Amino acid sequence: MEELILLGESFTSLLYAAGSSHKEAKIVDIWEGGSLLYGWRLTVPTSLKCLDRVPIFCSEPNHIEELGGEPIATEPNISFIGSEEGYRSKVTLGNEVEIQRDWILEYTRNRYYARGGWCSIFTRLRSRVKAPRVYGELQKILLEDRVLIIKGSRIKYGVVFNTLPLPYMLSKLADRELSNYLGTLRYVSFYIVSLLVKKTLSSLKVTYVGKRGYSLAAVVELPVNYLVSGLRNYAVVYCFVPTTLGKLRAELFQKVLTELRKLRIIETYGAVVVERGYFERYGLLGAISPSYINHVIKELRRHDIYLGGRLGLWQEKTIHDITLSVRALL
Structure with a gap:
């Protein structure tokens, strides 16, 4: 064969x-961590073993169960700062890229998340496959x-x-x-900042930012209690900044933190326990x-x-x- x-x-x-x-x-x-679902491995003293690079929601619980995961139903609190047209302009790079589908905007209707994160499901699947790897x-x-x-x-x-x-x-x-x-x-790239913060949230929050002057296009706040039972005083904050590789600068991370404070999503940098910055070249496909x-x-x-x-x-x-x-x- x-x-x-x-x-x-x-x-x-x-x-x-x-x-x-x-x-x-x-x-x-x-490289080993090439998949978006690979996630980030954590060493902080919590029962959360890994952190998803991006949040992924499903429309039906069985879409998670068929992969051996436990679905968690969420009730998102959705808000827009600025106009929806302003948000749309950001995620199409000023209407330069005709995108196939905006999966970030679909957070408004897809309600089920995987307990432990998608990185846990991916890790279990990866361990089942014994095929030799070449990196x-x-x-x-x-x-x-x-x-x-x-x-x-x-x-x-x-x-x-x-x-x-x-x-x-x-x-x-x-x-x-x-x-x-x-x-x-063609495609739209994202600089994605993931933060594990000390913050108590009662439910999922999604904020779309269409207002001018902000680099952020969307912020997702996910209670860690959705991922690990009993861990109520932490949240994961995902920040999406549409950009290009040529415009990627080291100071963009600090700009994101400043905008999060302006939006009152985090109060101080001291609340941040874990931080990750990630450039996803193929964020939205043209x-x-x-x-x-x-x-x-x-x-x-x-x-x-x-x-x-x-x-x-x-x-x-x-x-x-x-x-x-x-x-x-x-």
């Missing part, structure tokens, strides 16, 4: 590997030779199932015609012509490269969408 390469240690790849009878699979990724930069894909160049080493493949970001993967192809599609793949993506899919399949997942297919997906798509493959 030819070797199957799962390109990207993503939620999609791990679900597939856990349910597949293909024994020759190998997982290849740039390193993908330097080139030689289609005609059916070879991946990873850190200077050649890996011969039979079939590739790619869930790495499509722009990244296309940039590694020797095929000039396919790499020309890079310019059609729309793309179906004929473009279908052509790319068709040409790659000629070389036994298949696309999957949110970033691999360049298609906004919910957790449940991903679960259903993987089941269809098994």
Whole structure:
């Protein structure tokens, strides 16, 4: 049986590997923590073992239960500061990017969170998959030779199932015609600040910031009691700042803290127990012509490269969408 390469240690790849009878699979990724669901490991003296990089809510509790998680029902307190139009302008970079779907705005209607965080579900899933891992930069894909160049080493493949970001993967192809599609793949990046703070919250709070003068577009305040029973005097604060890599500056973190104080979300920096800053390049995916993506899919399949997942297919997906798509493959 030819070797199957799962390109990207993503939620999609791990679900597939856990349910597949293909024994020759190998997982290849740039680094161990590449998935958005990997989360942050914590060493602070609380019973919370990891922190999600972004909050993810589901519309139905069974979408979490089918993954072995415990759903927690939330009752969000939603507010807008400024106009919804102002918020929309921020998350489209001044209407420059036509986005497929605004999953941050969907926090207003998706109500179920996973006890312990999605990072806990991802960790359990990852431990179930025994496939060998190879971590390193993908330097080139030689289609005609059916070879991946990873850190200077050649890996011969039979079939590739790619869930790495499509722009990244296309940039590694020797095929000039396919790499020309890079310019059609637009997106909105986010600088995401995650804070574990000493703060008592009775319910989930989501604040959308459409007001000018603020870099923030949205703030999500999640009671830690949703994640770990009995831990009532802590909250996780997620801050979303639409930006680009070229505009990313070290002082942006301090600016976010200043804006949180102005919005009275935190009172002092002393309340912060854990802080993480994270640049998510592919925050919101831009729309793309179906004929473009279908052509790319068709040409790659000629070389036994298949696309999957949110970033691999360049298609906004919910957790449940991903679960259903993987089941269809098994």
